[in-house]
Amino acid sequence: MxxxxxxxxxxxxxxxxxxxxxxxxxxxxxxxxxxxxxxxxxxxxxxxxxxxxxxxxxxEDLFPEAIFQGDPKFVAGGKITESGLVELQSKMPYADLTEFRKDPRLDKMEDLxxxxxxxxxxxxxxxxx
Amino acid sequence: MRWTWIDRFVAFEPRKSAVAVKNLSLAEDHFADHFPGFPVMPASLILEGLAQTGGILIGHANNFEKNVVLAKMSAKFHREAVPGEQLTYTTTLVDLNDTGGRVNGTVHVGDGLVAEAEIMFAHVSPAQLPPGMPDAKFVFSGELAYLLKMAEAATGTAKPA
Missing domain, CATH: 1.10.1200.10 (ACP-like)
Known part of the structure; x- marks a missing residue:
């Protein structure tokens, strides 16, 4: 296909x-x-x-929930940290993070x-x- | 008012299908208001009966151990139903997994199609319930479960107590 x-x-x-x-x-x-x-x-x-x-x-393959579990290592001040982005890419390998990386706000994550x-x-x- | 919108199960095949009937009586309060001088069964209550029939099917599949909530529904109505008629609710299980289930349903009076619907249910954990909502597995407490037991007894699928 x-x-x-x-x-x-x-x-x-x-x-x-x-x-x-x-x-x-x-x-x-x-x-x-x-x-x-x-x-x-x-x-x-x-x-x-x-x-x-x-x-x-x-x-979870397609629409994972609670990726960060409120872990401060991954999210700080409403933004996703560098290690958070690594975690995100591993949990959502099919998502294109190019745009998101420019302003990785947690509340923007649904746009992925x-x-x-x-x-x-x-x-x-x-x-x- | 009791929130039981089916009268009897007439067939129940676990994980496959459930059929229930509901007799419409002019003595039911809602006919006085819906509508004065022109009693027709409210569409929402027809769907409630269909959802109860299908919800039992989904709940039964997991031994009524999971909370089953009505999540989404699309329906099409073909004609009105009036007092004196008997509605037959037929639901067929289409999908079932850990997160929920889906049934297709039809409502007939005799051979005449009254409505058809696709109904999706979600399994929710106690933690996902809205605040104040008891972890009661919803529709399965009480009368509906009793009705199902009667149906199981009638069809010989009941487990010994």
Whole structure:
């Protein structure tokens, strides 16, 4: 399956789960910021992707919760520290941190959950098979 | 008022499907207001019955050990339901994992389709419950669980006490 084919399937999933239009779903769309996903929608998205792709997806793989556990080593003054960024990249290897690194505010972290993140993750799973 | 919006389970296949019925009676209070002179079953209460039917299916899958909360629902209505009719709630388990489950459901009167819905439930830990909410596994305490026991007894799937 190519990257584009996976994107097309992910788009269908997001259109169904989030009640958005086809053209609203682009590779860079943020699930919360652009597509108005709420936390419960993440569970819905995982269910639908599992059906679409036929393998199980541990939620932490795609949408990890509580990455930093309030550890001051990782977060200080509302910002993610250098070692926090290392931890983040290891927990979310499919996220593109380039933009985020410029202003790594904790409250901006939700912007990392993009359509591309899902597509990249699924691509790695599909190709591993 | 008792918050039980099904009258009886008529079929229950663990981890697969649950079917319940609800008889609509003009004596139910809500028909007086919904609407005066034109009693129709409120759509939200139809969905509540369907969600209770499906919620039991999800809860039963984990022996009622997890809190199951209604998380998300999309529904389509085809016609109204009126006093004197019997609603049949049919729910089928579509997905189930640690974090929650999903069922597809239909509501019929006889062969006529009243509504269809997709319902998602989430498993929440006691710590995730809203403040003040008891860790009571929600719908499973009380009457619904009793109704299910009756159904299990009827279908012979009940475990010995």
């Amino acid at each position: 190519t990257h584009d084919e996976i994107f097309a399937k992910v788009r269908v999933t997001l259109v169904d789960a989030l009640n958005v239009d086809d053209n609203e779903v682009t590779p860079t769309s943020r699930l919360k910021g652009d597509l108005n996903a709420e936390s419960i929608d993440f569970l819905d998205i995982v269910f639908r992707l599992e059906r679409q792709f036929g393998f199980s997806i541990p939620r 959950f993009t359509v591309d993140l899902i597509v990249n993750y699924l691509e790695s799973r599909v190709n591993k098979k």
